[in-house]
Amino acid sequence: MSDTTPRIGVLALQGDFREHLHVMSSLGAEAVTVRREQELASVDGLIIPGGESSVMDKLSRSFGLAGPLKAAIAAGLPVYGTCAGLIMLADRILDGMADQQTLGGLDVAVRRNAFGSQRDSFEEDIAFPALDGDPVHAVFIRAPVVEEVGPAATPLGAVSDGRVVAVEQGNLLGTSFHPEMTNDWRFHQLFLDRVRARLA
Numbered sequence: 526m527s528d529t530t531p532r533i534g535v536l537a538l539q540g541d542f543r544e545h546l547h548v549m550s551s552l553g554a555e556a557v558t559v560r561r562e563q564e565l566a567s568v569d570g571l572i573i574p575g576g577e578s579s580v581m582d583k584l585s586r587s588f589g590l591a592g593p594l595k596a597a598i599a600a601g602l603p604v605y606g607t608c609a610g611l612i613m614l615a616d617r618i619l620d621g622m623a624d625q626q627t628l629g630g631l632d633v634a635v636r637r638n639a640f641g642s643q644r645d646s647f648e649e650d651i652a653f654p655a656l657d658g659d660p661v662h663a664v665f666i667r668a669p670v671v672e673e674v675g676p677a678a679t680p681l682g683a684v685s686d687g688r689v690v691a692v693e694q695g696n697l698l699g700t701s702f703h704p705e706m707t708n709d710w711r712f713h714q715l716f717l718d719r720v721r722a723r724l725a
């Protein structure tokens with residue numbers, strides 16, 4: 526096994542990137558912000574944080590990062606997207622802003638703000654077979670749901686009404702909720718384990 530410390534980038538155009546930097550360095554990775562193509566080229570894995578996907582989309586295009594991000598995803602860079610980050614990774618978007626684009630990679634359709642104003646923000650304990658131990662206390666903030674899971678993607682778990690809120694496909698992992706806002710970082714650990722396995 527390699528003893529290389531993985532270098533994890535957090536896309537830092539907008540949103541709660543600082544929390545992800547903290548989680549990743551707490552888990553033993555070297556955590557760095559990514560705002561430029563050269564920074565993207567130096568990382569072993571990338572987190573796309575929560576925030577506002579339409580703003581992230583505009584900024585990634587105006588910073589010239591959208592193309593390099595798509596290329597990195599296609600080349601197999603491990604990427605974990607939370608909330609707005611999941612939207613960025615979805616091939617198809619429902620209730621997007623006019624002209625809103627995604628990077629894509631996950632064969633899913635996500636609906637933005639899918640829980641509606643009544644449930645703008647809520648928390649639920651969800652069991653994930655991919656994780657050992659207790660259910661995850663999932664925090665949702667104006668969260669998307671995965672409304673259609675295409676044949677290339679795999680659902681990982683759902684809220685109590687059956688709507689899918691976590692998905693994976695090859696090098697990509699996405700959750701509708703925000704593990705970085707809790708002390709349960711098993712999704713970050715799962716992601717980091719995959720990055721390490723790829724480096725070994």
Ligand SMILES: NC(=O)CC[C@H](N)C(=O)O
Pocket residue numbers: 574575576577578579607608609610612637638666667668669
């Ligand atoms: N917490 C979040 O990331 C919210 C996502 C936001 N509603 C969006 O559409 O991008």
